Amino acid sequence: MAKYLIDANLPYYFILWNHPDYIHIKDLNDTWSDEQIWDYAKQNNLTIITKDSDFSLKAIYQGTPPKVIHLKFGNLKMKDFHLKIYKVWDVIEQNLEGNSIINVFIDRIEFIK
Numbered sequence: 001m002a003k004y005l006i007d008a009n010l011p012y013y014f015i016l017w018n019h020p021d022y023i024h025i026k027d028l029n030d031t032w033s034d035e036q037i038w039d040y041a042k043q044n045n046l047t048i049i050t051k052d053s054d055f056s057l058k059a060i061y062q063g064t065p066p067k068v069i070h071l072k073f074g075n076l077k078m079k080d081f082h083l084k085i086y087k088v089w090d091v092i093e094q095n096l097e098g099n100s101i102i103n104v105f106i107d108r109i110e111f112i113k
Contacts, residue, residue: 005041007050010071011078016085034058041066047096056101060112064100073106 002023006012008030017024023046025037032040034054041048047067048055056070069092076084088109092102095111103110 002044002046004069005037005044005046005048005066007037007048007052007055009051010049011081014082014085016082016089038066056103059101067096067100067102069096069102069104071104073104 003021004017004023006017006022006024008025010024012024012026016022025032028040029036034052037048038055038058040046042065045065047069049069049071051071053070053072055068059066059068071085073084084104084106088104091109092104095102095109099111099113101112103112
């Protein structure tokens with residue numbers, strides 16, 4: 001069963017996400033609004049992975065679930081994007097339990113309870 005919902009603004013083809021723990025919004029309905037994505041993630045106990053700040057703001061103002069992993073680095077070449085995610089993914093997963101929002105910057109990770 002999936003644990004993570006990958007937002008439409010992130011790559012569909014990414015080996016890390018080629019696993020039953022991950023579902024891309026394109027596999028559900030890539031025309032959904034942010035509100036529909038939020039509601040689906042909440043109903044299915046999924047953590048949203050996104051580059052969209054709207055989900056982080058929603059988590060701050062409405063609370064969680066769903067939890068949000070916000071990738072806050074600019075556009076990278078696909079190779080650089082993959083390398084960055086691979087380098088930090090274990091840290092993200094290890095810290096997801098005790099945090100509502102995880103902001104991933106190019107040079108650091110920020111955890112918000």
